[in-house]
Amino acid sequence: MDYCNLALFSDLDGTLLDRNRQVSRENREALAHFIAGGGLFGISTGRAPMNALELLPGVPINTWSVVLNGAEAYRYQTGTVAFPRVLPQLRATMLLQWVLERLPQVNVLLCSESRLFFLSPQDLADPDFLATHQPCTFTGLEAALCYPWLKLLFAAPRPILERLEGWAVDHSILEVMDRVYTSPTYLEFLPRGVHKGRCLRDLRCLDVLRGRRMVAIGDYTNDLELLAEADISVAVANALPEVRAAADYHTVCQDESAIAHLIYEILPRI
Template sequence: MIKLIASDMDGTLLDNDMQISPENVAAIKEAQARGIEFIVATGRNREEAVPALSAAGINCAMVTLNGAHVFDPTGQSLFIVPIPYEEACRLFDLLESRDIYFEVFTNQGLYSENQEERIQLFAEHIAEIMPHLTHKMAIAMTAAHLEQLPIIHTENIRQTLLDEELEVLKIICLHNEGPAILGPVAAEIDRYGDLVVTSSGTNNLEINHKNAQKGIAVAHIAKDRGIDLADVMTIGDNLNDLSMIQLAGVSFAMENAHLELKENAKYHTDSYLNSGVGKAILRAINEEL
């Protein structure tokens, strides 16, 4: 029987308003009341993840940045898995040579060299995952979201990383032509050997150290709790969730999930628009999965 539940956020736990539905909240609370621990495992950093969880009254441990930074329920940092500076600069050179926008998540915040391009590309990403929005609405939503998200703009990310002695935890890159441009870059990065490339949408790549993956982080938490992986449940929708879907004894893919994730998950649930997380949790409880 499950003792630990790890859920992705975007396209999984959160609805179109980037909130957690009452149905999802109720199911999470029911699980917690039964002594089952709930955690989130997200590509977001902690600052992005906290508002929706706090609004829902959910306090939990967090696997953030795809497993590069893990926090306990009080917000205390448990461990980080950084990309070495030299490797990060090698990636910057590659991305710049292909005219691909990128930004850098560090242990002290998020850095970007181009705010205008950031808004445009993130608006396109939001429009992709929320197709009911017009382009103008996506731009407005992006601008409003980014106003709430702490971000540091710099003219020279390489020098900033050195001057501030920052640890690079994740690099996200975006291009509006999607796989046509990003696919070959992902293949090239894969050959580096010490990095892992995942995605949370067709127009982005998320780059981490090979040991910074959601599955590795969830397994670490389970081991720390003395929980067997057979008693772990994971829920996700995209390729950056694949590692934790593959390791768990009970795994659910959202109805809106990437095909490869659906093929690897043991069970399927409803979409993020219909409180699929809550339905999966209640099914696991009721059927004693």
């Protein structure tokens, strides 16, 4: 099949990755087939570029990707960044200081353009959270001040995150930042107006993508704007109900090679 008019953007966790955070052989082979047919493939993830890459051995990526939930676009072939959007550091610092002082049980990750900073004490780090957000550096808040901040990620049980969210509302943090739950235990703060869909809209204007039909596939709340911006929107079977309702097409679940099903079974019918 000729895919020369298509660009496919896939979410990672819950979509391209299975429950063991692996990419199936079927998905890798399907993506190679898609690219060989002229298609462009990029990821669309909340993860930082190098953190995402560690999960994608053998996965071909041949165009721009949406990373950090839309805070920037990244081109893996050249290491080039486009459309970066930065958090207001004063308000972000207020939020971080309050969390670190009042909610020490929260794991705090600060994302800059090139580095991940783990701000919580190392002895309080959740092993799974830490293992899945590498490479990162343990540091204090002051050491990170000289870098531009693109995203804050807080990991904790939902009731604690809701307390954090309430403080942010009460102290006008949300006047200059947006927040989104990216899993039941992850709460992220992004620059105002930033989401995956906005970044995908920015990418449309680039020569390499101009004129292509954008295909997007995802599973969670942070994928809703991405699906709304896409010309062809797809939800995996394990997606949240509101994500499935927002999608034009539905595919199998993440553990059944959803990307392969999309490429071989859905795209030929469109």
